[in-house]
Every structure is written in structure tokens, then in C-alpha cells.
Amino acid sequence: MSSTETLYLKIPLGREAHAIARQFALEQTTSQKGKQIYLNTLAIYTVYSYLKWLQIDTALEKSNSWHPLKRAFFDVTDLVIPNIGKLECGPVRPGETAIYLPPEVMKNRIGYVAVQFSERLQEADLLGFVRTTTISITSEQISLTSLKPLNFLFDYIPNTVTHPALRASQIQVNLSQWFENLFENSWKALEEIFGNINEKKFALRNISSLGENSVARAKIIDLGLQLGNQSLVLLVAIALFSQQKVEILVQIHPLSEKLYLPSNLKINLFSDAGKIIQEVVSRSNDNFIQLKRFRGDFGESFHIQVSYGNFTIKETFVI
Known part of the structure; x- marks a missing residue:
């Protein structure tokens, strides 16, 4: 689950976001208004992309910010969440310490999300969320120090955050059944995931060392926006060590055309009681870790936990 202690969540801004922002900016009568609309649109699109990845429905077309006349006459950055309300997506320029609130955005909002851009507008940080009820209606700005983690936003959106990267797996993977060739649907043969496994010969050599009777399966996992939608492969191999014990090997690989893992990708082994038993962190140019x-x-x-930035995926296994 995303950390409640970390305020910053980085979202990449791709060509589509900039194309829409450019289109909206060119519609304006002054360059100053155009620049404002450009940043406003990027802020809205950042929050929209984040919520879309979380599988939370939004309605851009019903937002004032997506209406040509309303965005031309008013300084609005609203994003409609159906059946919930409007969320204001406040752009924060580098060096600024507050979200500035025009009069038109101080009513009929469930809250405000602060979106801070990088210098070249290639990515944005979601700094946090504040509920409308916690600020004075006469305030013209919200200090960034008053922001809460984005998790507080989900109090308004019950039972909708279902993306697997935001919660621990509720399903236990039964490893003993693997010896009987019974596998959960998401765990695939290595050839299905990697294609030509000869390309992974060095990494998979450790698996063959488990013995002829070892069983290995792999699962594609997605850490979404934090990795620019890059997917990873979680590989688990098991072999009988004795009548009572099973030997287990766990690896993380990049998927398909990616040669290397991102730096600072973390994999942890937890006991059933939640104690950390092992931790491995990737370095630059690591083509797998184990x-x-x-x-x-x-x-x-x-439990096996894979983490990158603010996001975590946890899988639970029973032997």
C-alpha cells in the first residue's frame, strides 16, 4: 500500500498531457493566460492519470477546467469524480510554498491536491491532499505544510482503490500444489513470460542448481506510474529439500525489452509474523536481483514484498 508517511508521489508527464495543455493554451487571447492554462491542464492531467491508474473513475468532460469558455474566463483546475464531487488540482511552481486559491475554486470542492512540476515539466510530484472542511473558506492560499498524504483523499472514495499495487495480495499462493502441476492463473511457465529463456541463462542458472525436480513459475507485476508503466517479473522456484522442508529461490527481472532493473528497487522476505528476514536493493545496471x-x-x-518509491506489492505464500 502506498505509504502514509511519504508526501511525494512522482508522476511522468508524457506527450499526450503536453499536447492537450498546448492545445488549450493556444486558445487563449494572451500569452500570460496561455501559460496559466498550460500549467493548470498539466496539473489536472497529473491527478487524472494517477486516479485512472488506481482504477478510479473521473469525468474530465464534466469539469469546468475542460470547458473552453469556463477555463478561458475562470482560473479553475477542477476534476470531477462521479458521485463524489469536484477535486481541485492546484499547480505549484518550483520554489512556491502554497497553493493559491482563486475565488471561483473556494466552493463546491471536496478538497485540493497540490501538484508541483519539475523545471522542464517532464514530471510532477503529487505533494498531498487537504479537505475543504479543514481550511478557512476565506483563505486565499493553502500552505504546503498543511497537506496530508494522498491516502486521506480515499476517505471520500470508499471501496474503489482496488489496483493490486496498492494493497497486499489477499490470495495465498500454495507452493506445495506446484509439485502437482497445479498453479494459480497469474503464475506462468518461464517460457510464456521470457520467451527465449536462453537469454536469461545466467540468471536462471541458479534455478537449475536446485535440482531436476525443481519447479519454477513467474508472474508479471506492475508498479505503474512510478516506473513509467514498466512491468517487472517476480520469479519463484522451489525444490524438495527433505520430507519436511522446501528450498525456495526468489528473483526479480525486468520484462521483455528492458535490459536492466531500475535502481533502488527493493525486494523483502517477511516471516508470517511480519519480521524482515532478508532485503535486497537493486543497483544501476542490475539485470536481475534475488x-x-x-x-x-x-x-x-x-511474504515477498516488492517496493519502488511509494508503491508496494506483497505476495503471500504457503508451503
């Missing part, structure tokens, strides 16, 4: 091989008894559970 935990040290470990053993567990039949019936024992453990």
Missing part, C-alpha cells in the same frame, strides 16, 4: 535461497517447512507461510 534473495538468498531459503527453506521452509510444509504448512509454513511467508
Whole structure:
């Protein structure tokens, strides 16, 4: 789940976002208004992209900010969340310490999200959220120090944050069944994931060292916006060590055309009680990372957690 202690969430701004912002800016009668609309549009699109990735419905076309006349006459950055209300997406330029609130955005809002841009507008940080009820209606600005983590926004959107990258897996992967060739649907044969596994010969050599009776499966995982929608592969291999124990190997690979993992990608092994047993962090030019091989008894559970930035995916396994 995304951390409640980290305020910053980085979102890439691609060609589509800039194309829409440019189109809206060119419609304006002055360059100053055009620049304002450009940043406003990028701020809205940043929040829209984030909520879309979380599988939260929005209605850009019903927002005042997406209406040609309303955005021309008013300084609005609203984003409609159907059946919930309007969320204001306040742009924050580098060096600014507050969100500035024009009079037209101080009513009929569920709250405000602060969006701060990089110098070249290639990405934006979602700094946090503040509810309308917690600020004075006469305020003309919101200090960035008063922002809460984005998790507070989801109080308004119950039971809608279902993206797998935001919650631990509710399903236990039964590893003992793998020895009987019974696999969960999301866990695929290595050939299905990697194609020509000879290209992974060095990384997969450790799997073959488990023995002829080892079983290996892989699952594609997605850390979404934090990785620019790059997917990763979680690989788990098991082998009988004794009548009571199973030996386990866990690796993380980039998917398909990507040669290397992103730096600072983290993989953790947790006991069933939540104690960290192992941790490995990727470096630049790592084409895979792996935990040290470990053993567990039949019936024992453990957790594998993959983290990057603010996002975490956790898988629960029972032997």
C-alpha cells in the first residue's frame, strides 16, 4: 500500500498531457493566460492519470477546467469524480510554498491536491491532499505544510482503490500444489513470460542448481506510474529439500525489452509474523536481483514484498 508517511508521489508527464495543455493554451487571447492554462491542464492531467491508474473513475468532460469558455474566463483546475464531487488540482511552481486559491475554486470542492512540476515539466510530484472542511473558506492560499498524504483523499472514495499495487495480495499462493502441476492463473511457465529463456541463462542458472525436480513459475507485476508503466517479473522456484522442508529461490527481472532493473528497487522476505528476514536493493545496471535461497517447512507461510518509491506489492505464500 502506498505509504502514509511519504508526501511525494512522482508522476511522468508524457506527450499526450503536453499536447492537450498546448492545445488549450493556444486558445487563449494572451500569452500570460496561455501559460496559466498550460500549467493548470498539466496539473489536472497529473491527478487524472494517477486516479485512472488506481482504477478510479473521473469525468474530465464534466469539469469546468475542460470547458473552453469556463477555463478561458475562470482560473479553475477542477476534476470531477462521479458521485463524489469536484477535486481541485492546484499547480505549484518550483520554489512556491502554497497553493493559491482563486475565488471561483473556494466552493463546491471536496478538497485540493497540490501538484508541483519539475523545471522542464517532464514530471510532477503529487505533494498531498487537504479537505475543504479543514481550511478557512476565506483563505486565499493553502500552505504546503498543511497537506496530508494522498491516502486521506480515499476517505471520500470508499471501496474503489482496488489496483493490486496498492494493497497486499489477499490470495495465498500454495507452493506445495506446484509439485502437482497445479498453479494459480497469474503464475506462468518461464517460457510464456521470457520467451527465449536462453537469454536469461545466467540468471536462471541458479534455478537449475536446485535440482531436476525443481519447479519454477513467474508472474508479471506492475508498479505503474512510478516506473513509467514498466512491468517487472517476480520469479519463484522451489525444490524438495527433505520430507519436511522446501528450498525456495526468489528473483526479480525486468520484462521483455528492458535490459536492466531500475535502481533502488527493493525486494523483502517477511516471516508470517511480519519480521524482515532478508532485503535486497537493486543497483544501476542490475539485470536481475534475488534473495538468498531459503527453506521452509510444509504448512509454513511467508511474504515477498516488492517496493519502488511509494508503491508496494506483497505476495503471500504457503508451503
